[in-house]
Amino acid sequence: MDLVRHRGPGRWALRARTRPPVVQVWRLHLDAPDWDVAAAAAVLSPAEQERTTRGTADVRRRRVLLRAGLRTVLGHRLGLAPAEVPLTESDGRPHLTDPATGLEVSCSASGQLGLVALCDGAALGIDVQQHDDVEARAGLDEGWLTAGERAALHALPPARRLAAVTRCWTQKEAVLKGSGVGLRRPPVTVHTPVTPAGRTGEWALAAVPVPVGALASVAVRTTARTPRVAVADLSPAGAR
């Protein structure tokens, strides 16, 4: 319980408020040469292995490493071997089979950067996107930004506008992934604040620090203001 000062003159109230949830994010640099993809694939479930046999070499590598990374992180947390972590999938998105753990997970990859996110007790979605000026400029007219977002983007200094478009996308994706619907719900229905952190509906948004060239966001379903994001790198040798 926190003492919360409401907007307005001298109004104090005691209000139930959860502590800001902590999102633990591991970054995987997929282009690191010493990843052992075969060993990583060995920890996947048969269904996961089937899925990761499809796609181009890059896509397979990304899927294998990312899922193995998720299993490594969860195994560490749950005291299980990576292969033993009980994961199920819906719409390609993984979650723990046993909801009693209270652990929510989300993964994302773009280019050579993969992210694995874990949150205790709150639904979450994470998304990373390599920024491309041309793609972002095109995005202004692809129908997934709301009129309000477009107006806010146009009000930004030109130098910051395109990166903000990409950030909007990561926030929308994060919310849609957290909601479990993905793109089945049109991204235009998520109105983001066009700032690195903020709220949309019941989701709190925060930026995830990632190497220059990419932007990443998490969305956490919480009444807290900003989720806390703790970031670590997951290298082939283990978490650092």
Place this chain on the structure above:
Amino acid sequence: MTAVAAGGGPARTTRRIPQIADFRTRAEATAGRPLDGTQALHRWSVDSAEEFWRTLLDWSGLAWDGSASTVRTSADVRDARFFPDVRLNYAENLLRPLPDAGDDAPALTAVRRDGTVRRHTRGELRRAARRAGAALLRAGVRAGDRVAALAPNHDEVAVAGLAVAGIGATLSTATPDMGPAALLGRFGQVAPRALVVDRTGMAREGLTADAVLAELVAGLPSVEMVLLLDDDPLPAPGRPAVARLADLVEELPAEVEAEWPRLPFAHPLWVMFSSGTTGPPKAMVHGAGGALLEHVKEHRLHGDLRAGDTLYFHTTTAWMMWNWQLSALAVGAHVVVSEKLVTGPETLWELVAAHGVTVFGTSPAYLQLCQDEGYRPRDAVDLAALRSVLSTGAVLHDWQFDWVADAVGDVPLQSISGGTDIVGCFVLGHPDEPVQRGRCQSLSLGLDVAALGEEGRPVLGEVGELVCRNPFPSRPLGFLDDPDGARFAQSYFTQHPGAWTHGDLVEIGADGSARMRGRSDGVLNVDGVRIGPAEISGVVRRLPEVAETMAVEQQDPARPGSARLVLLVVPRPGAVVGEELSRRIRATLRSQASAAHVPSVVLYVEGLPTTHNGKLSERAARDALDGRPAGNLTALRNPETVAAIAAAARAATAPTAPAGGGGDGERDGEDDGGLGTAVRRVFQDVLGRSVGAAEDFFDAGGTSRQSMTLLRRLRLETGAPLAMEAFLADPTVAGVARALAAPPADRPAVHLLRPGDPALPPLFLVHGAFGDTDSFRYLVERLDVRCPVYGISGTLVRPDGSRPSVVEVASTHVAEVDAVWPEGPLLVAGYSFGGLVAYEMARQFAAAGREPLFVGLLDVRPPGTALRPAEQRLKRLGAVLATAVPGLRVRTPLQAVADVLRRAPRSAEAASEADASGVYEQYRWADYAGPVTFFRVRRRIPVIEHFLSAWRRAAPDLRVVDTPGAHHDMLGERNARTLAVRLASVLRDVLAAG
């Protein structure tokens, strides 16, 4: 001649009355009626061409004798000769003392390669030319002989050229750096008696200048003497004799000058060369009178050039603009020539500033260089004297007008265009007409210039073949080596009988202004769509990585008999080329031009085939792509580019070619030539690599972010919306093609676009030509009214492929609306095709006793049946449905409907297209007495004017509201803002009254 340092020029003249005003007065006296306005004067100059040319000759004050009573020998452009009884001398007319340009007036200023400057007054220049003429005569050159001159653009070659013309010999010029093969290709036909040479720049790899000269002379057996302009040591004596022209002049007694005889009007003055890439260059002979009269006309009437002006036109001696600028001496202007190389954006502007140039001529390429380099002439140099900028040689793009206005200043930018073939212009500037971005201001006086459409009839506001339909004095006398005139006739007169067909594409507006669209022999016809290559290069050139580009049609190796679009791109140094850039090029073209402009293949090359005149040769590139042997490589400045293009094309189509290795041709595979191809191309664009028909988008590396781009592009390419749900169900090329080909899902035809106060009458927005209501998105977002807004979707193609009529579509929707909103007042509106449906719905509602409170027509063209015969003709004239007017061209209703049909196999397309236009055109509308509001776009094709008269006949209670944009983008984000405000304002009035 005195050597002086570069200094300031004359001060800018104060407000001037154009000379054309004085000419108009004279013309009106001749015509016996007022000739107000540019169009009236041009009309008269064409309708009364003989009066025009006689009046011009008289008014110009040129020096001639004989009789001008016969203006032309026939009314046929093929054989008419002008002024058969007039005799004159070109050099005399250029250098005689003029009332306001006497012998002391500046005539010629030469900027030498080393930066030194030499100035000549008119008197000095005349004496130099007469003395040089005397030297030529003494060396054995006679009137009627031909003389070839090979030199950079300096004063000495100008003096030599005037000397040659003065004594009645015929001159042919070129630059020393062209190489022996190209030079022999030209001068071999000329068979010159004398060769005037400046050896500067003549040396080539492994060959001294003298060795090149020896090779050249060896190939020109007609040459009896070589006259050098440079001061380098004389080559070893031999045959033919070699001497310095300056030495020959020195040897003359002090008082000796050549006589300048007046010769027939058609006396051969110049031999010039076209940039043909098949066969040898066409060696065309121009007559002295025709060239002189045309140039005086263009300089005085169109350019308003006069004594006191200083003209600098950046050219070489190998280009007709050299001859054109030299003739400016005839109007008393001061001409600046320069042999300095362009080393950066500042080169020419500094020259303009240093010499007080008032009229500066350059090329789109140079202006683009300045723009690309971020150079701002007005900030860098003093341009106080400059009063106009001319540009020619290629299409001048819209944005270059903006750049000149911004970075140069408030001077007219005149885009002028003609050709060596007429040693003049068909379209050019005009002192009375405003400059419009991308356009030439007027048609050349006395020339009946027109754009002919596909059927050979003149078109306005539409791209057509540039022709001149009447005789003109500067028509060449003929070709050399063409004794029976067959090649001459073949070159200009076979395509459109009775007219000179120039080989350019032009769009002429109703106001007489024109927009050049590139060469017609480079016209691309891909899948039945005619594309001017300049439309593509204009867009692609804006990408920072692209230095030069050329769009070429190639016979599709995978689809015999059909063509595909290949884009050759010369990257800028340091640019990263590959699939990412290819993708961006395609994306840019798709968004800024159209899907039809998107190339199938992008090839990166180091250079584009360019003729010695500096023009790109599409034909050479096309031959290379199609694997045909090259035509005439010596016509090219850079023949090595042809082999490089062929190699790049081979690499791109070789099945083992690695991705990105020189190109990124489409992968072979099953290809229905229609929807599947379009879908595959979009997949490849978005993913940056080729995909198989059954390859999953996400397995192929596609991200969810990219899926947004993919859906958007699929909509743009195929014109059909694809639901994300349908895409996710089968995210493959085959799956998407199937989904797009399937009939639209059963979604409610009437759906809420935005909720509102249910007590108010709802607004129903009728679908566009694709059947969906997505195009109203921006409008609805911004529409500040409290009533609910519904969209009505429809199916425009029945499962059996037939198409319901407008009346049938409307009655279906009336029933659907009745089901949702069974009673009470309502509002309907529609855009384009949907507007016609909305109108018919209103009629049907009214007949059922439920007249809508509001009927909104968002720029709806009446169907053909509603037009009176005169209006029908007007419509055909403007060719509203097939127009290529930029900004007005994108989806007209017919095109849009036709695009939907791309789902059908291509073979059936032609037949279906007729049906589709039938739906719109065959709608027989009936009168409607209720109120109708017509939202009229501001940008529209001249002469069409929406046929509001036709609308008024049917719906007399018509109110017109103007709204920004053009037909195709009035609902776009930018213009929908204002449209929403205007529509809401009308709706609020209606709701308050109702």
